[in-house]
Amino acid sequence: MSAAVLQACGIGASYGTRRRPVTALHPTDFTLLAGESVAVIGRSGAGKSTLAEIVLGLRTASTGHVMVHGQRFCGAGRTPDQDHRRLVQGIPQDAGASLPPRTPVRASIERALTKLRVDGDHAARILAAAETASLDPALLERTPRQLSGGQAQRAAIARAVAVGPDVIVADEPTSALDSATSASLADALLALPSRTGGALLLVTHDDALAARCDRILTVRDGTVEQTR
Numbered sequence: 001m002s003a004a005v006l007q008a009c010g011i012g013a014s015y016g017t018r019r020r021p022v023t024a025l026h027p028t029d030f031t032l033l034a035g036e037s038v039a040v041i042g043r044s045g046a047g048k049s050t051l052a053e054i055v056l057g058l059r060t061a062s063t064g065h066v067m068v069h070g071q072r073f074c075g076a077g078r079t080p081d082q083d084h085r086r087l088v089q090g091i092p093q094d095a096g097a098s099l100p101p102r103t104p105v106r107a108s109i110e111r112a113l114t115k116l117r118v119d120g121d122h123a124a125r126i127l128a129a130a131e132t133a134s135l136d137p138a139l140l141e142r143t144p145r146q147l148s149g150g151q152a153q154r155a156a157i158a159r160a161v162a163v164g165p166d167v168i169v170a171d172e173p174t175s176a177l178d179s180a181t182s183a184s185l186a187d188a189l190l191a192l193p194s195r196t197g198g199a200l201l202l203v204t205h206d207d208a209l210a211a212r213c214d215r216i217l218t219v220r221d222g223t224v225e226q227t228r
């Protein structure tokens with residue numbers, strides 16, 4: 001059996017004021033194993049992005065904590081340490097959210113590697129990540145504005161992979177693409193766990209895409225159920 005790479009232990013989130021909190025995510029537990037893909041589905045407003053943002057360490061949980069390889073990654077009132085940020089990386093709905101639009105992709109990835117204190121040969125890492133993301137390496141010299149939507153999403157995948165995370169969280173990464181581009185990007189995404197040895201948490205409204213994942217977490221009104 002594969003090892004647990006990420007454990008969510010009672011993570012929950014609320015908005016509003018301390019006196020009048022509104023629960024967006026009830027305390028929830030789940031585990032991601034090495035090499036597996038897990039879909040997160042549910043209606044609009046159910047709490048999927050809230051869940052994804054907590055796992056990414058972008059949003060502070062109001063309860064619980066997240067462990068990566070048995071070490072505390074983030075928790076209630078606590079964001080990840082700079083040294084740990086690289087462990088979980090995101091692919092957003094729109095690549096523009098992770099890549100500056102006017103900077104060549106290679107330079108943006110290089111900057112991320114430096115900021116996250118990733119050791120080793122950065123050029124080799126970037127090339128290998130482009131290959132994993134099925135991104136033509138020539139496109140690394142272009143800015144996101146000079147790429148199609150699908151190419152820009154592959155560049156965002158390459159950025160996440162180059163960092164060498166244990167977990168990749170993708171929040172509706174195909175929703176802005178046409179169906180053919182979306183299908184080929186889905187193939188690249190679903191190949192990530194076996195190519196990187198890490199886990200993929202994939203938020204999606206696409207039931208067919210979710211069905212291709214190893215497991216499915218369904219969020220209903222802030223409550224997470226494991227439905228497969």
Ligand SMILES: Nc1ncnc2c1ncn2[C@@H]1O[C@H](COP(=O)(O)OP(=O)(O)OP(=O)(O)O)[C@@H](O)[C@H]1O
Binds near residue numbers: 042046048049051
């Ligand atoms: N910053 C915020 N302040 C107040 N309420 C918020 C905030 N962010 C999210 N919410 C609320 O929390 C709930 C969950 O939102 P979330 O974005 O996680 O849903 P979602 O399932 O990702 O929806 P969608 O599929 O439409 O992206 C919603 O009711 C939303 O209105």
